[in-house]
Amino acid sequence: MAVMTTISTWLIPCFIMLVLIVATYKRVQTYEVFVEGGKEGIKMAFSILPFLVGMIVSIGILRASGALEAFINMLTPFLSMIGVPADIVPLALIRPISGTAALSITTELISANGPDSFIGRLASTMQGSTDTTLYILTIYFGAVGIKKMRYALKVGLIADLIGIIASIVIVTIIFG
């Protein structure tokens, strides 16, 4: 594990060093090319903005009104019947919709139950093993102007479901 952490720490600086050494050796105008690429970055970040505002505001309304909570409370008994711990239901449902909300729920679960409790470990695994599907689709398709998503959303959400089920099964087997 320590090895992995070291790799993570070293990876970026070493990659940058490698790029600059190779580029300099190949007589690339490094600074000018960097600036040119950076300009594209500004354009991209700004083009994402409206997509992000739209999506986050919509999710914000749903959360603030209490509708999301009501929906989760409605589903909890059904999910508990098939073996999903009630505490984890909100996280499982919000994980694909909102990254910031999911992270705050994970933090809350870990602080309330303790990081080394079953719920704490399950929340950690669930948070780490899936990503915010709605956010990814919104900014990636938005930035390049894709209007017809076809089956992308279905695939993303089914993959999330598989990840959530897998988290529950694995954490139960390993830490049970």
Add this chain to the structure above:
Amino acid sequence: MVNIIWASMAIIGIFYAMINGTMDEVNKALFESAEEAVTISIGLISVMVFWLGIMKVAEKAGILRRLTKLFRPAVAKLFPEIPKDHPAMGYILSNFTANIFGLGNAATPMGLKAMEQMKQLSGTDTASRSMITFLALNTSGLTIIPTTVIAIRMHYHSVSPTEIVGTTIVATIMSSLGAIIVDRIFYHRSIRRE
């Protein structure tokens, strides 16, 4: 699909607020969420400028091409639509690498660049097969080191902050495999329909 989801979330929320008497909170959320979104975008600018700058240098120096050659056999099967030496492949691989090492904020610029390249290949405003495969894998996590989660666990004094790495990797592999399989199923279904 997204249009309907987006509109429904707002409509249901506002309608529920009428019944529930939470209109004040909704008003507050409107502006706070918009602000949060802008904060995220502004936060992205620094990362985007830096990474796309570095990646442009890497591209000019031929490093992306090298990287592509190295891993192509593994990834080419996933993206049959992308030509052998296309830059899209390099950006896809960079994005996967960044994700695997838990460098989420480096992954986004590479991912957007990859999408841009794939759009040049397809040239329409309809998502191409390779785009959907790419996003399916991205949404399934791909993480080996869940850096954020480990940080939270440390903060709450876990005895072993990294003990969830194993379970996370297994769950990620499951959802990534699931994503690939489901993606293939839907793709072949869409072909049959046409």
